[in-house]
Structures are given as structure tokens and as C-alpha cells.
Amino acid sequence: xTREQKAAVxxxxxxxxxxxxxxxxxxxxxxxxxxxxxxxxxxxxxGAKPGGVGPNPCLVEDGRVTEQEIMKAILHxxxxxxxxxxxxxxxx
Numbered sequence: 001x002t003r004e005q006k007a008a009v010x011x012x013x014x015x016x017x018x019x020x021x022x023x024x025x026x027x028x029x030x031x032x033x034x035x036x037x038x039x040x041x042x043x044x045x046x047g048a049k050p051g052g053v054g055p056n057p058c059l060v061e062d063g064r065v066t067e068q069e070i071m072k073a074i075l076h077x078x079x080x081x082x083x084x085x086x087x088x089x090x091x092x
Contacts, residue, residue: 001087008036009087020088029081037080 001009012032022029 005039008039012036029084032084033077033080 016028016032020028
């Protein structure tokens with residue numbers, strides 16, 4: 001884990017405590033993901049492709065979101081949750 005990631009974890013612990021009850025306060029997870037989610041992405045370059053600009057990041061085509069785009073977003077979110085979950089280890 002990088003120094004920035006360790007600092008982010010320390011900030012989360014300071015703000016929310018070392019144990020987070022997501023059943024009681026599910027909005028906490030959304031707040032954490034919004035604040036620190038990108039910090040834990042695997043690509044350290046922010047997703048930039050070498051040699052130019054990538055595809056248009058807008059998911060909406062013709063004013064509609066496809067099922068495939070929704071599933072991609074859900075998969076991405078579940079990976080972020082798993083990443084955070086692995087950082088928050090239950091203490092016995």
C-alpha cells in the first residue's frame with residue numbers, strides 16, 4: 001500500500017472509527033468511495049492510455065444508458081467495495 005493509501009485509510013478511521021457498521025449506516029460507504037475510491041485504482045496513471053486521448057467517458061448514448069453500461073458500473077463498484085473491505089479487517 002502506498003503512503004497516500006495509508007493516509008487515506010487513517011483519515012477514514014479517524015472520521016468513522018476502526019469498525020464501520022454498513023447495515024446501520026450504508027451511506028458511509030458511498031462517502032468513502034466518493035472521497036477515496038480513485039486512490040485505490042490499479043492504474044497509477046489515472047487511466048490515461050499511451051499515445052493520445054481515450055474514448056469519450058460519457059456513458060449515455062442517444063440519451064439512454066444501456067444494460068451493458070450499467071453492469072460495467074456495478075462491476076466497477078463491487079471491485080471498489082471489495083478493495084475497501086479488504087482494507088477494513090474485522091478485529092476480534
